[in-house]
Amino acid sequence: MAGGDSAAKLSSTTGVRIVVAGDRGTGKSSLIITAAAESFPTNVPTVLPPTRLPDDMFPDRVPVTVIDTSSRQRVLPSVTLVSKNILAHIRVYSNGSFIARIVKVPVIVAGCKLDLRDEQQAISLEQVMSPIMQQFREIETCIECSAYRHIQIAEVFYYAQKAVLHPTAPLFDQETHTLKPRCVRALKRIFILCDHDRDGALSDAELNDFQVKCFNAPLQPSEIVGVKRVVQEKLPEGVNEDGLTLSGFLFLHALFIEKGRLETTWTVLRKFGYNNDIRLGDDQLLPPIKRTADQSVELTSEAVEFLRGVFTLFDIDGMTFSTAPESPWSEAPYANAVEKNALGGLSLDGFLSEWALMSVLDPVLTVENLIYIGYAGGPSAVRVTRKRQVVRKKQSSERNVFQCFVFGPKESGKSSFLHSFVGRPFSEVYMPTTEEQYTVNTVDQPDGTKKTLILREIPEDSVEKLPSHKDALAACDIAVFAHDSSNEPSWMRATELLVQVASHVESTGYEVPCIIVAAKDDLEPNPTAIQDSTRVSQDMGLEARIPISTKLGDFNNIFKRIVRASEHPHLSIPETEAGKTRKQYHRLVNRSLMVVSVGAAVAIVGLAAYRIYPEWERRLQLLG
Structure with missing residues (x-):
């Protein structure tokens, strides 16, 4: 495999911006002028304006603009820091002077005024820079130069440009001398895409197709033999009777990088749509999905069938996202959202539920990860549902995924309610809810199908913020109001929350069906709460409260009842006294x-x- 110029295309339109910084008198401006004009300046201004270097100075012919800085500046110019263009940084020193302020971009350290260095000086650039490079991993290269004698001036800026176009840091860990995990995942995906016969190895024909796609030139038979011989000598399992294996493919790229041929690996990555963060570029993904606040996004049946096949092949071993930059489910809100077995694995329902949750919360991320794991359908992966207001008018819903907001006062049993939905054991330990959390699972239907239900716990304090957020409940298909059935103050607070939510939806038009849940039914019920809840239910036009006990595992078919109410969103809409008065006035x-x-x-x-x-x-x- 050989490198090409396709990697440079990443920056061919925007160009590379290089900042030169250093102490006073280190030769910053002289370095820039000599590179641009190919002559040493006699009069050097304090700070140069942005300087464009000749395009033919570099083999990639990518436009390079150099930004000079004043030695008095302790911070780089804001224009360079906020620039969307790719940026590199040259740190200049001379006579042992070095500034150790490092920025989070590729850094080239240039030792200027090489012509003035005493030949008897024992300290070399390598000796000066070795401990600094250990501390600052942003440093890509160290090089000595002389503007006066035109020694390695072009090389300084070549290495800076190369550090931008073909950076080492995203690909390779220089401490362990191994490919970084995200690089391995991207190359594994590329390998799978090129392994057309799915036999786990790249045949000679597949290797040649890969070479033509990435570098626009075929491999000669002798070159293919040579490549496989190199791999087999160093890594016997890198080649088998069918061709180059994945381990051999990864070994080759590590070898290229160690030999300084980063452009080869970057060319491959960019040909398959990856950017400098080793993620698929925006042109490979969906644009933001247009939808109103009361529309939802669901997976299509084609995408669901694809995921069923993926689960069968991979998820038993937890390898679903081995070709994605990382698992999107490793953090909240996905990390603890579904039911898991004793080993932390997912059932098929749990696997599909996690995808359903991600589709609702971040459909673009869903499609991105589907592409990473091999889905070729792109936009056909998701569909936008009807507006909830339209669904209520039609008095039935065609949705497969419903989102239920769970409200309630502190210690009302909200969290236990969510945990029980995904099979977690009951706990007597009270953990206050400070931010929203989710659980999601499938619910069997009478006709043998399944619906997906998302439970979203809303902290009590968040209800006070509803008036300032018109669309706060637009995503809600149904609301549950939980209270401790043994505690009258808990019921009174739940009633207040119910009225607040009902008032909000009446004023915004996002009417939401509501269900009252009397939790902790294993405790002695409070008679006043029972009487009041019956009265409130009748007054507001709601069904009677539903008693449950997560401790005893008695759920009274609550989850099926939530889904059933979601499918008929014109029913169980609460009415406040203010709402009734308003309706009467309108009549x-x-x-x-x-x-x-x-x-x-x-x-x-x-x-x-x-x-x-x-x-x-x-x-x-x-x-x-």
Whole structure:
């Protein structure tokens, strides 16, 4: 495999911006002028304006702009830091002076004024820089130069440009001399895509196709033999009877990088759509999905079937995301959202539920990860559902995934309710909810199908913020209000939350079905709470409270009842007194308008008759 110029295309439109910094008198400006004008300056200004270097100075012919800095500046110019262009940094020193302030971009350390160095000086650049390079991994290269004698001036900027176009840090760990995990994952995906017959090895024909795709030139048979011989000598398992194995493919890239041929690996990555972060570029992914606040996103049946196949092949060993930059489920809200077995593995339902949750919360991330694991359908992976307001008018929902917001006061049993949904054992330890958390699972339906239900626990304090967020409940298909059935204050607070939420949805138009859940039914029930809840349910037009006990595992079919209510969103809509008054007012206004309209119609008909009557009377008189 050989390198090419495709890696440079990443920056061919924007160019490379290189910042040169260092102490006073180290030769920064002289270095820049000599590179740009190919002559040593006699008069050097304090700070140069941005300077464009000749395009033919570099083999990649990528535009390079150099930014000079003042030695008085302790911070790089803000224009370079906020620039969207790729950026490298040259740190200049002379006569042993070195500034150890390092920025988070590739760094080239240039030892200027090589012509003034005493030949008897025992300290070399390598000796000076070795401990510093150990401390600052951003340093890519150290090089000595002389602007006065034109020694290695072009090389300084070549290495800076190369550090931008072909950086080492994303690919290789220089301490362990191994490929970094994200690089391994990307190369593994590329290997799988090129292994057309899926036999776990790249045949000679597949190797040649890969070479042509990446470098626009075929491999000669002797070159293929040579490549496999090199691998087999160093790594016997890197080649088998079918061709180059994955381990051999990865070994080759590590070898290229160690020999300084990073452009080879970067060319391969960029040909397959990867950017400098070793993620697929925006042009490979979906644009932001357009949807209103009360629309949701679900996986299509094609994507679900693909994922079923992926689970069968890979997820038993937890290898689903071995070709993605990392697992998207390693952190909240996904890390603890689904049911897991004793070994931490997922069932098929749990696997599909996790994907359903990600599709609702971040559909672009969902499609990105589907592409990483081999889905070729792209946009066909997801669909946008109808607006919830439309669904309520039609009085039925075609959705497969429902999102339930769970409200309730502290210690009402909300968290236990969520945990029970994914099979976690009951715990007596109280852990206050400070931020939203999710659980998701499938719910069997009477017709044998499954619906996916997402439970989203809302901290009590968040309800106070509803008035300032019009769309806060737009994503909610149904709301559950939980309270401790043995505790009257818990019920009273749950009622307050119910009224607050109902008032909010009445004012915004995002009407939400509601269910009252009496948790901790294993404790002695509070009679006042029972009576009040019955009255409130009747007054607000809701079903009677549903008693459950997560401790005893008695759920009273609550999850099926939540799904059933979600499928019929025109029912169980709570009405507050203010809402009833408002509706009554609107009915009176409508009746008044109707009366006015009827009266106006009668008047118009009468006026028309009045006008017509004299005309007929005149005609009759003429006939007589």
